[in-house]
Amino acid sequence: MKILSIHQESQGVYGPPRITAELHDRGEVITEKTVAKIMRSLGVSGISPRTFKVRTTVIDPFASFPDDLVQCQFDQGRLDAVWTSDIAYLTCGEGDMYLCAIKDEHSKKVLGWSVADHMRTELVLGALEMAVAERGGNAAGTIMHSDRGSQYSPASGGPPR
Template sequence: MARLLGVSTSGFYAWCKRKATMVLTDRQQRRADLAVKITTVHKDSHGTYGAPRITAELRAAGDRVSENTVAAIMAEIGLAGISPRTFKVRTTVVDPDASIPEDLVNRCFDQGRLDAVWTSDITYLSCGEGEMYLCAIKDEHSKKILGWSMADHMRTDMVIAAVDRAVATRGGSCARRAISS
């Protein structure tokens, strides 16, 4: 037969051996099945899910699988999730010509009484509905948030609304006091 087909005898037996190894072991079959499931979940997520989310989906479907196995199979078949954005919103724009205000509390924010020092911060929030900004006013003695406001912009009216809420929280009786050294 080897002479008729024009192949060597050793080549024929090597082919027979390769053919016998084409049968998958149980482990290989499980990994092949997982590869199909992983590909399906990845495709259903429009290519965004990585190993942690795909593992959670498979576990929810009743498969017992580790995240490392999912990650290894994804690497073998060339799949990768989309990483979260590294985009950072700039909430502070430094003006090099601006004067630096005097530190009236000498970095000692807790003056031992309520309403002596209030601080504020604006932070960026990425929400399902879009991007938002949050401004909060905090009493540094009680550590309580006195007022806050949210908006889709970072204009002064958002800060003013937060300050107005803080003043209302304190009964509208907070007066600005100068701190003498």
């Protein structure tokens, strides 16, 4: 049976979507629902791509954090009043990566970003340097708001608040 053969060729990884695509590539006409039904009847299934969630917010227990200066009012009615930042985990073909982005909350424009294979402070600093350069080197008076991840903590060498 072709479905079982493709499943075995993938070392048990492929589920109905990939097996259906492979069958289509081989000239077969079949729906994903039919493939799923046949796989259930054979007692085989694919492996989910990710069964874990990566924690990108790691709070430094020794860091002190300033008061929330914006009180959830991120759009202050003008450019460069409040910038926000976050780190996202990316699964890539070459390996896992992290993306840090900095956004102006009035214009909603991403001003700076940085990608690395780590979540150290340098990731945030790279994005911050790009954002400041985007604004002509002047970010005086801008509030940088982020979660309480250790990369953003002044105590761990992160950007000042």
